[in-house]
Amino acid sequence: MKQFRKTAIALGLAQMAMMAGGAAMAQTEKAPAKPDALPEPVAVVVTGQRAALQSAQKIKQNSDEIVDSIVAEDMGKLPDRSVTEVLQRVVGVTIDRTMAKGDPEHFSVEGSSVSIRGLSYVRSELNGRDSFSANGGRSLNFEDVPPELVAGVDIYKNPSAEQVEGAVGGLVNLRTAMPFDYKGFKSSISADTTWSELKRGKTSPSASGLISNRWATPVGEIGALLDLAYSESGTRTDAFQVEPYYPLKDASGKTVYVPKGAQWRTLEFNRKREGAYGALQWKKDDWSSSLTYFKSKYEMQWDEQAIFAQSSPYNIKVSPDATFNSKGALLTGTLTDPADGGINFGDDTRTSFRKSDTADLSWNLRWRHDNWTVSTDLQHIKATTRSVDSTVATGVTMPKETLDLTGNVPRILFTDADRAYLADPKNYYWAFTMEHLDRSKATETAWRTDAKYDFDHPVLRDFRFGVRLTDRDAVTENSNPSYNWAAITQPWQVGWDIPHVASLGDPRFGGNTNLHTFNNFFNGGVSVPAVVFPNVSLAQGFPGSYAQLHTYHDILCKEINPATSCPAWQQATFGADNFAGTNDQSEKTKAVYGQLRFGWDNLKYPIDGNLGLRYVKTDSTARGYTVFSSTAPTGGNQVGVAIPIIRPFAEAKDYENNYHNVLPSLNLRLKATDTLQFRFAAASAISRPDFTQLQGYTTLSETADTSTNPVTGVTTVNSVSLTGSGDGNPNLRPTTSKQVDLTMEWYFAPTGSFTAALFNKRLKDIVVKNVYTKQLADTSGKLHDFTVTGPINGARGHARGVELAFQQYFDTLPGAFSGLGVQANFTFVDSERKLYKPVYSQYCTGGDNAANLNLNLNGCDTNGTTFGNLPLENLSRQSYNLALLYDKGPVSARLAYNWRSKSLQGVNVNGTKGSDATDSNPASPTYGQTNVAWALPTWSDDYGQLDASFFYKFTDKIQLGLEAQNLTDSTYKQLMQQNIGMMGRAWFKTGRRVVAKLSYDF
Template identity: 40%
Template sequence: MIAMNRNRREAVRHVGLRRIGVSCLALGAALVPAAALAQTAPASQDPEATEIDEVIVTGIRGSLRSAQSIKENADQIVDSITATDIGALPDRSVTEAVQRIPGVTIDRLQAREDPDRFSAEGSGVQVRGMTQVRQELNGRDTLGALDGRALGFEDVPAELMAGVDVYKNPSAELIEGGLGGTVNLRTRMPFESSGRLIAGSLSANYSDHAEQWKPQGSILFSDRFDTGSGEFGILANLAYSELASRSDGIQVSPYRARRLGDDALCAGLQNPNGDPYACGQDWIDQSYLGLTADQTLYVPEGVSWRRLDSERERLGGALALQWRPNDQTEVFLQYLRSDFDTRWDNYEAIPQVDANNNFVIPAAGTQFTFDDDGYFQSGSLRQISYWRGSQPVAGELGTQYRMATRHQEREESSNDLSLGVRYYPSDRLAVSADLQYIKSASAGWDFTIFSSAYVPEVTIDLSGGRPAAGLGPDTFTSDPANYFWHAAMDHIDDNEAEQIAGRVDVAWEFDHPVLNSIRFGGRFTDREVTNNYTQYNWQALSAPWNEPFLWMDTVLPEYAMLYSFDNFFRGDVQAPTVVMPDIELARGFLRSSDIIENIGGNARWSPRGFDAGSLSTQTEKTLAGYAVARFGWENVPVPVEGNIGLRVVRTENTARGSGFLPDLTSYPDLPADDRAFGTGAAFDVSGEQSYTDVLPSLNLKFQLTDSLIARFAASKAIARPSFNQMFPFVDLTASVNPQGTVVEGWGGAARGNPELKPMRADQFDVALEWYPSPTHSLYFTAFRKNVEDFFTTGVHTRTFEGRDFLVSGPTNGEEGTIQGFEIGYQQFYDFLPGWLGGLGLQANFTYIDSEGSTSQQYISEWDAAEVIDGLPLEGLSEKAFNIIGLYQRGPIQARLAYNWRGKYLLTNRDVSDVRLPMWQDDYGQLDGSVIVELRDGVSLAFEGNNLANSENRQLMGANTLKTRSWWVYDRRFAVTLRASF
C-alpha cells in the first residue's frame, strides 16, 4: 500500500533499535519526528509527495510535544514521558516521573509488607491498580537478584533516560508478563543525534529533615562519523547521585478487644483465692475497666516512636555503539550498568506487651476514656503481668517498652549487555535479531539490638488525632540502671540472578489496499536465580522468661546510648529520651557480633550464617512465538487501521530449596509414625511446573476527524509470580492434643510457593482522543480486566511426605474484575497575551473499581484468630489524580505538580507485631521546579519535592479501620547546572 521509502526505513531502523515489535509509529514519532509525521499522513494523501519540515522544540513544550506524538501515532494504547533535553526527565527519579502518567501510582515505602520504613524516593509502581507490571529497558528484560524479576525503578538513574513509555493493552509482539501494563525505559542511541553531542549536569541536593547536602552529576558524550567501512556511532553516559533522608513516625499499637467471658478460669467472676492475678483477664477487665457482660472495649498496648535515617548512593552507566556498514545493515551493542547501595539506621521505642500474659490497665487512681464505639481515647497506662520467669508475679509493673537500634546495608548491581543486527534486504522487508545477557547481584545484612525497661508512667491522648503521648518520669527513662539487654536479631542474604535471552523478528510490508504488513518472530529466555537467605534470627538476651536480667548499667555499660529523638516531627511532636543500645554496636555487626554473643547470663543469641537451609535455586525457561497483521481501510466513511495478533508462550519453572519438619521429639506418647516423622530436621523442598499460554490481541484505531481518534483494544495477558513468591522454603508445625497422644492438625508457614500459578486476565479498552495541536490534547479511556488466580497470602493445603498441611503463605485467590477510566488533558495557552502565553496545564484523573474476593489472610489477632475474606487488591487506589501547572516563555520554564492518590491496601498482613491488614491513607504531595536558560545549551534549575511537608498516615484493620501511624519526611531541594553543546 505504501512503499518503504527512506524515511520509513529510517523509522524502522530506530524501532528495531528501540524495541522490536513496538509500533514504528509510536517510537518513530519520538525519535524522528519528520518520518513519523510522514507515516501518519491522512489516507487521502500520497506520503511520497508530502513534505514536512522538522520542527525542533525543547524544554517542557518539547517534552510534551514528543510524548503527545507518541500517544497519538501509536496503534495501541500508550502514555509516555520524554526528555528532549539531555538528562532532564521531569523528576529526580524514574519512579517519581512515571507517577505523572494517568493510571500509574507509586508507593513511598521500602516494602509494602513492612510499612514502618520509608524510601528516600518513590518505590513500587502500579499500573491501573496492579503491581504486576512488566519493566523493560529498551524493549528488553531487566533483572533484579532480590526478587528475580526486575530491577527496582529507583535503581536506574533518571539522567540516563530519554523517555518512559507505559503500554496498557499491548499487541501480541510485546513481550508477555505485564498484567497491569508494561513500562519501557528508553536510553539514548548515538544515531539519534545529528553529530557530536556533549552534555553534563551537576547538582547539590538538600534534605531539610536530615539536614544534609548530597551531590549528583551526569555526563554524556555522543558522536557519529563516517569511516571507510560505513557510519559509526558511539554514546557513553555516566550518572552518579547520593541522597540522605529522615522519616519520623508515631504509631498506635493494635487495639485489643476487651470483653468478658474470654477467660474460662473466671466463670462468674469469682475470685476464691484472693489472688488478683490468678483469675486472669475477666477479673482484671471487670475490676479495672468496669466492664459488664454486654460491653466490648478496645485498648491499645501503647504508642511507639520511630525514626529512620537513610542514605543511598546510585551509579549508572550506559555505552551504546552503532555501525551501519551499508544502507541495508545495521549492528548495535548496548551495555548498561547500575549500582544501587543503601544504608539506614532505625531507632524505635515500642511497647512490648505479650497479649497472652500481660494486661494494660489504668494507672492507679485514673480511668481510661473511650469514644462512642468503645475505642480508647486517653488515659495513663500501666501493665499487669502474672507470669515472670518460673513464678507468677503478684504485683503490678510498669509498662514494658522495647528500645531498638537497627542497621541495614544493601548493595545491588546489574550488568546488561545486548548485541543486535538489523537487516533490510528490500524496501519492504526488515529482519532483526538480538541477544541479551544480564547478571544481577544483591547482598545485604540487617542487625537489631533491643533493650527494655518497665516504664512507670505512660500517658496517651488520641482525642486530637495525632497521638500526644509520653514516657516518664525523665529521671527514670534516662537512667541505664532501669534498662536490661533484651534481645538481638540478625539477617543476611546474598542473591544472584542471570539470564540469556534471544529474539528474531521479521517485518514485511505490502502494497495492498487492506493488509499493510505482517510481523512475526520468536524469543527464548533462560533464567536462573540463586538465593542465600537466612530467616530473621530473633533470640532473647534477657527477658521476663529467662532471667537474670542483664542490666545495662553493669553489663556493657559503654554500649548504653542516651537517645532523645531530637527535632521529632520537626519539633511538632513530643518524644521521650530513652536508653538504647549504641548504634555503633548495630553498625559493627559483621566485625563485633561476638560482643553480644558472649554477653553472659542466659542469652540465647548467636549469629546465623548460611547453611543448607538458607540456599535455594530457581530456574525459568520460556519460548515464545508471535504473529501480527497490520491492516487499514482508507476509502470508508471512517478510516480505520489496526492490528490483530497472537502470541504463544511456553513457561517451565523449577525450584529447589529446603524446609523444616515439625518437632515432635517432646511427645513420647504420640504414635510411632508421627514421632518418626516429626524430628524437626531439615528436608528438601522442590517443585516444578510448566504451562502454555495463548495470548490473542486486537487493536483498532478510528480516525474520526483529522484531530479526533477513537480506539478499541482487547487482549489476553499473563503475569508470572515473582521468584520471591515461589521461594521454596516452608517451616512445618503440628498441633497436639493436651494429653500429648494425638496430632490434631498439621500446619506451617511458607515464604513462597513453587506451585503458584500465573495470574491471567482478559482485558478491554475503549478510548476517545482529541489532538487539536501538537501540545494540546484531551482524552478519555475506559478499561476492564477480568482476572483469575490473583496472587495473595492465605491458608492453603500442600502435601509433604505424604501428609496434607494447612500452610499460610503465597497462594492463588479467586476471580475478580478491575475496571475504571482515565481522563487526561494538556494545553499551553498560547492565545493569552504577553507573558501569560507561556502558561500551560496538565491534568489527569483515574478511577478504579474492583469486584470479587482478591485477598484472603489468616489473621493472628491479639485476642482471636479469624479468616478475613474480601479485602481489595493490594496497591489499588480507587481515585488518583495529577494537576501540573506549566510555564515556558523565553529563558524561563516552571512546573508545579500536585500528585494525589486515595486510600489503598498496603498488605493483607503486616510482617511486624501488628499482624493485621495495613492501609495507606489518602496522600498528596506537591513538587515543583524552575529552570532558567542562561545561554544556548546552559541552564540553571531549582527543584523541590514535598514542598507542602505532607503528613503520611497509615491505617490498620479489616472491617473497622483505625489510624496506626503518622509519618513525616524530608522536603528535598536541588540546584542543578546543566549544559550541552
C-alpha cells in the same frame, strides 16, 4: 571555552575507551515508541518543554497500542529524583511509598514499587528487553536506575502479540539515547546538590555527563555514545506509631479498646546511585547494528533509633479519667502496667545496608531490503544484591504513658520527671540483638529474531512474526534463622534463667550507649523525650559486637547456678545446609508470535489496527527440599485411629513446572477527524509468579491426639493430623487476565489534548495464601494426603475503571501569560478479589491461631473477629495529578500536585500481627497462657504532595534549575483496620527537599 570543550571531549573519550577495553560496551539501537517493534525508531527531537510535551503526545497519538510517554526533556523538567517518582505523574500509575511491601513500618521518600491501573503485575523493560533486579521478583526496582541515563519512558496498558508477555497491569519500557539520535557531535554535563529539611546542614551531590558523535567511514556510518551518572541522597523520616487496640475491661467492667502503648522513631537514610551507559551504532546500505552496555549500581544504608512497646497488652490498665469514642476506643488517658512493674519498652538501634547491581549487555543486527525487514537480538543481563540488617536494643520500663489521640498526630505527654527518668541510663538494660542477611543473584540470556513483510496493498500494511528464547537463573539466600532475634536479658527471664536484667547502671554492663535527643522532631512540631540507645557501632559491628553483648547473659546466668551450661549465642549464617533459606530457580521460555497490521484509509472514518497471537511455553525448575517429621507414637499397645507409619526424612528434590499460554490481542483505531480518534483493545495477558513465591522448600509433619490408660497401658489414638507449610509453592501457574480497553483521544493542539479511557481486567489464578494437598507414601506404599499451607492460585478478581487526562498551553493569552499551561489527569479503579475456596477466609479462633493466620486473607482482629472482603493490595480507588506549567523565553517552570486515596498495604505484615501464645517455659508463672492471635489489615491513608521546579536558560547552552519536593510538608499516615474502625497506626514526616542544578550543553 574551547579549552574546556577539548578537556571534556578528551575525558569522555578516555572513559569510553576504558569501557570498550573491558569488553563492557553493548546495547541495542534506540527503542521506538513500541518496544521491540521493527519499523524505524521514532526520532524524538527535544528543544524545550513544549517540544517535549509535543513529542510525548505524538508518540501516544501515533502508537498502535494504548500508551503514555514521557521524553527526556519532559522528565528533566519534572520535580523528581528517581524514575519511580517520574512514573507517578502518568495517568493510571501510582507508587508505593514504603521500603518493602512486607514492612510498611519504614517509609521511602523517593517511592518504591509501581502499580498501573491499580495492579502491581507490572513488567519492566530496558529498550524493549527484560530488565530486573535480583530481589526474588521479576521486575526492575526503578529507584535503582539513575534517571539521568533514561531518554524516555513508555507505559503500555494493553499488550499486543509482538510485545513480551508478562504485563497484566502494564508494561514500563525505559528508553536510552543512541548515537544516531543526534545529527552529529553532542555533549552535555550537569551537576546538582540536594538539601533535605530534616537533615539540616547536610547536602547530597549529583553529577552526570553525556558525550556522543557519529562519523562517516569507508565501512559505513559509525556512532558512539557514553553516558555517566552519579548521585547521592540523604533524607530523614520521623515517625509516631500507635499499637493495635485490644479489648480490655475498664473500672466499671465495660469493654473498651486500648493500645498497649505508643512510640516514636527516627530514620536516617543515605543512598548512592551510579550509572554507566555506552552505545555503539553502525549502518551501511541494508544493514545496521548496535551494541550497548547498561550498568546501574545502588547502595543504601539507613540507621534508625526506635522505641516501641513490648509489654503484654492484657496487663495494661487505663486511668479513671480516660475518655473513649462512641465505639469504646481510647481517646485520652494514662496507661500503666502494675503486673509487670511498668510498661516495658524496647529501644533499638538498627542499621540496614543493601548493595544492588544490574548490568545489561545487548547486541542487535538488522537487515532491511525491499519489503523485508529482519532483526536479531541477543541480550545477557546479570543482577546481584546483598544485604545486612542489624538491630541492637536496650530496654526500659516506663512507670506510665499518657496519650492524647484526638489530634491529627498523636501526642504523648511527659512530665519533667518522665523526661528525667528516660534520660537516666541506670533505668535501662541490655535487651536483645537481631540480625538478618540475604544475598541474591539472577542472570538471563535472551535471543529473539523478528521479521516483517510490508504489503503493497490498500488494506494490509505488514505482517510481523518472530521467535524469542530465554534462559534465566535466580538464587536467593536468606540467613538461618532469617531474622535471628536473641535475648540478651529480658524481664521474663528473671528468676528462672537470670537473677536480674543487665542494667546499664551496673559497671560490668555500662557504656556503648548514647542519649539521642530527637532534635527538630517532626520538623519541630512535636517534642519527645531523649532516649538512651545503643551506639550505632554496635549494630554495625555484627557479629563481633553481638558476641560481646551476649556474654552479659552468660555472666548473669552463672549467678543462678555456676555449674549451669548457659546456651551460647548462635549467629545467623548462610551455610551449605540452609535449605529453608535458599530459593534456587531456573526458567526457560519459548515464544512465537504472528501479528497482522491493517487499515482502511479510504473510509469516511478511517480504521487501522493489528491482530495478533502469541504462544509461549514456560519450563521452570525449583531446586528445593522436603522435610518430614513425626511426633506420633509408634509401637506399643494402640487402639483407635491408625497412625500412618512414615519414616522421618529430609531430602533434596527438584520440582518441575511446565505450562503454556495462548495470548490473542486486537487493537483497533478509528479516526473521526485528523485530531479526534477512538481506540478499542482486547487481549489476554499473563503475569508469572515471583520467584519468591515458587520456592520449593516444604515441611510436613505428623501429630496425633492420644490418651493412655495408666492401668492397662493402652494408648487410644483419637485423631491424626497430617499438615505442612511452605513459604513457596513450585507448582504455581501465572495469574491471567482478559482485558478490554476503550479510549477517546482528542488532540486539539500540538501540545493540547484530552483523552479518556475505560478499562476492565478480569483476573484468574491470583496467588494467595491458602491450603493445598500434598501426598506421601507410608512404609506399605499407601498414599496419605497432607494439608499444606502456602501460596496457591486461589482467587479471582477484577480491576476496572476510568482514566481522564488533559493538557494545554494557553497560547492565545497576551504577552507573558501565553507561556501558561496546565496538565491534569484522574484515575478511578474499582477492584475485587474472591477466593475459590472461601472456607478458610473466616478462620480466626480455635486451634493453633498463630499458625493459621496466614489462611485468612481478610485478617483477624485482636478480639478474634475477621473483616469483610478486602480489595486488591496497593490499589487506590482514586488518584490524580494536577500541574501548572510555564514555558516562555528562557523560563520553564512547573508546580505539580500528586494525590492518591487510601490503599491496602497487606494483612499479615510486620508490626500489626502477633499472638500471646508465646510462653513455653514450665518455670514461668504464665506457662501455657494462650490468647487470640491477630493480623490486622494495614492501609496507607490518602496522601498528596506538592512539588515544583524552575529552570532558567542563560544561553542555549547554560541552564540553572531549582527543584523542590513536598513543599506542603505533608504527613504520610498509615491506618490499621479494626472492628472499631480505621485506627491510626503510624504518621511519617520527611520534610522538604530542595535541589539546585546547573547544566551545560556543548
